[in-house]
Amino acid sequence: MKDNLIAVVRSLIFVGLALILCALVFQFAGYNALTMLWAVADGAFLRSGAIEQSLRWALPLFITAVGVGISFRAGFFNIGAQGQFYVGAICAAFAAEAFKGGPAFLVIPALLISGMLGGALWALWPGLLRLRSGTDEVITTLMGNFMAGLLLVYVTSGPLKDPSGSGQQASSRPLDAAYRISDSLGLSPTIIAIAVAVGVLMWLLVNRTAFGVLASLAGRNGTMVEWQGARLWKLGLSSFLISGALAGLAGTIEFMGPNGRIASGFLPAHGFTAILIALVANLSVVGTAAAAVFFGGLASAALYLPIMAGLPAAAIDIINAAIALFITARSKLVDKVLRLGGRPS
Amino acid sequence: MNEIIIAILRSGTPLIYVTLAGVIAQRAGVWNLGLEGLMIIGACATIVGIMLTNSILAAILIAVFICVLASVLLWFVIDRLKANPIIAGLGLTGLGVGGTALAVQSIFGSQASVTAPFGLPKLGPAFGAYGVLSISVAAMPFVVFGMWVLLRRTRFGLRLAACGEHPFAARSVGANPSRMRLVALSIGGVLCAIGGAELAAGSLQFFAQGMTAGRGFMAFAAVIFGASHPVGATFAALFFAVVGALGIRAQLMFGDKIPHDLLQALPYLATVFGVWLSGKLRGGAKAASSFAELKDQ
């Protein structure tokens, strides 16, 4: 417990450090840093209706981040959540075309499952390359993100193109209202239920199964687990697939819920934010839920900033990036301070 | 034929400069995923610098200064605060992409691209068809050679490699791995600034948000593909540029028969192939690093 507490405090300290760096960047770029940070806080949590908006963003982020946490735990730098998110949404969109006209109680689960399969598929090949040939997954998953982005452009301006679409952004034909799982505000009982189910199942998997313990051991020291007789590729590939499936599920939720369609380049920062959430939460499932609310707030503030405060949305990207820069840091000084405050006598 | 070669050199040169930055960092033991961010900072700073100072030299000096500063920040976070280099590098990349967007908007008040009145000096008519290329394309082979000498034929290069491969060995002959990494990342900062300058002001004369589009990551892949050898990595980067140029070529030839979005994915696919191949050749090299250290003190 004490260790967890220290980890939380350390995360907070480095998030604070990141915010200071952001303030400097904002000031340097010609904005008033305090106004900016205040506007962010206002947009995320303070103004009326902000909490609902933050939760709308937090739920899909939570689902993806839990998945990211699973693969990180098992020792794989799967940074391809963005691509898996896209491919999940694309597969669900194709499935929606195929199942058009079917009864909603069958089609909705079928779409969700297609999305998960799509996400898992996009995690499968880097997983296989890593576990079969030792190809580093950092680069393959990263390249997978770019390829999935182009694939999304292709399907939204090709096979799934909405002919009536007029905007600069190509998008798919809208999903039948009968299959939508939320309105455009994106906070519905269905989505909440899915997120809760994912949270509970993944908590059990991580904390209450042999798989959870062994995957965590393997993530910290794969060699040791191999000498215990484990088949590493089995542990590794399943974690890869789970994380891909969850990112795909999040993409599907965005498609079937608030967006109701897929558009080229939609939510480009989703995967990166999910990675941050997992890291800020120190990979714990419960912590991921809390961190998801925080970053969900930032995501909702990104929409609020340009409209309400006349500030660029890039500010949020910068805050996220600065947090990434510092979140894995461990300063001896900080540790020392934390130890002194929290040492049992 | 000339056209293709010019196209390859144009797209390849920025990639090669940034790849060399990745090579020197890699040899010193740093997985530099911040290349993408450094490159876009270099590109943005060059264009903004031209607009503000009206001098290409001043613009490049500004770009170099900011890129070195950003590299030092990365070094501080990785080396002093012991942050995970991969996550921190991605953070720097995000900072670069977001920061340049913010800077352009705050300085010029628009989110769209910024066009500069002039770019890097061109080689000029003396070089015939190749005269349209910038001087940094012509300088590139010399820089590659210089990096090869520095990394493969000097004691500094040996000590740098030792810092990456066996830091204790480096320490026990009196080298300071931490300082060596600072030097390596700073040199990388200079190279990224030049690479970014060539990208934005070489054949083009403008900066657009997110204009690096993953080139920094591709450069990183070239480092791995090229076994962090300066010449090998240069050829790997050139290979990616060739694949990209062929994709554009194919697009011109086949028109709509092949969707061009998918052709655009060719360099990324080539990158995956390259990394896979290099792993294969070196007998399934161990991947970057494990998360073990990341979660604990």
Added chain:
Amino acid sequence: MSNPPKPALECRDVTVKFGDVTALSDVAVSFAPGQIHAVVGQNGAGKTTFARVAAGLVQPTAGAVDVMGEEIRTGHVNQSRAAGVELVHQSFALPPSFTVAETMEFGATGKGGVYSRRGLSEKWRSHLASLDVQVDLNTRIRDLPIETQQGIEIARALVMDARVLILDEPTAVLSPTGIDMLFARVRRLKERGVTVILILHKIREVLGIADTVTVLRGGRKVEGPLPIAEVSAERLANLIVGDAIAKTLDRHERDALVGTKSPVGEGAGHPETAHGPSVLSMKSVSTRPDSEGTALDGVDLDIRPGEIVGIAGVEGNGQKTLVRAISALADLASGSIRLAGHDVTGEPLGARRAIGLRIIPFERNVEGLSLTSSLWQNWSARELLQGSLLRVIRPATVREACDRSLREWSVHYHNSAQKAGSLSGGNAQKVILAREVDRGARLIIAAQPTRGLDIGATAFVWQALRQARDRGVAILLISSDLDELFDISDRVVVMLSGRVNGEFRAPFDIASVGAAMTDAAARKSA
């Protein structure tokens, strides 16, 4: 001129603390020039820390270091090197991908400039020749046998004009013949006027080479430097072990622990307990070459229940591959392996463990434990793998079982959630014993089970292995310490270049075992 010569190296009240741990405590010692000085002590006595302070790799918390009467700035390698102090590390600090010539150049100081490959070879050829290191200068370090690597490391240390050369446990990796060659080399250095400080832990080696001896124990200097003529093996042994522990050890064991005399060990001598069909039976096993070490070449090996078979050999002659082959972690090219009556040739490690294979691996901190994971996770890994991955577990229950087991093995720890990395080497090894030496064990592979452990922990491990043997478990012991092998093995098999190069029964004769070990090692370096 009549004054005694200034000491070559003098430490004045040096104290080193790493966090809460005191590695050296007020060590004051001075070494006369031109002699061979031995520094001895058990593992954890502070020998390596002492050497690193002198070499500038460790900044002492307090105290000063003088070289030739001049105080040097501590904690700076370049300062120590400029003063002429060089250190040869125990596990050599050479970048494996470097060529020999590059290794020399990278260690050199002074003017560097741009070199060519040929120029580099020319530059260092005569240096290596003058030190009797015969090697192709374009060979990569990782391709060299261990004795040659040591020669390279010594040559690297002598690229500058070294006046004080410190060798940290140079004999640990060598065969008896290799040790003789090393000592000959050290004597030649002495003739050249170099002051040599040898860190050793075998008394017979100290008596065989040194002019003086200094004993460290628990981070303190116990005695020294004493002229070698004034100390007996008996006294040295007691100084190293300390009176308190010496009383708890029988004399025979103590002698094996400190290497007092030439090991003619009578062996454990329990051949009569070994009966019944072989637990392990390897028939002409060869492995595919891989990057992990020398491949096996037609190895036959049988171990019966209640028998400890020791594997002797210079490091890198296939011992590691042998363990990996039995553990299904190396690909077999031919041959068969039977375990407790089952043919397991194509079976994965999980299946072999289910039959009763247990492994105490070479690398305690890499292969044996996940240092950043909790004790209970480390302890439970083997059992958790014996069923479905998705079965539900209660961490509280597992932790209780872990606590019981760790207490039984007298592991000193706070609670089972603490990280394995927070334990001392001896306690960490006990956690591995608690996991691997269970009732279901039929064959235990103990690979270097006492490396780096202090005397108490070493004796504990030996005891545990003997007890398991007495219960009828078959034990394969791999060790580079001949005293250890001779003391507890019933049989010793020598490995050379991936082959079995001789088998010996007690009483063991060091000369013939040593000859079997080095046969080709001499050829290789020539």
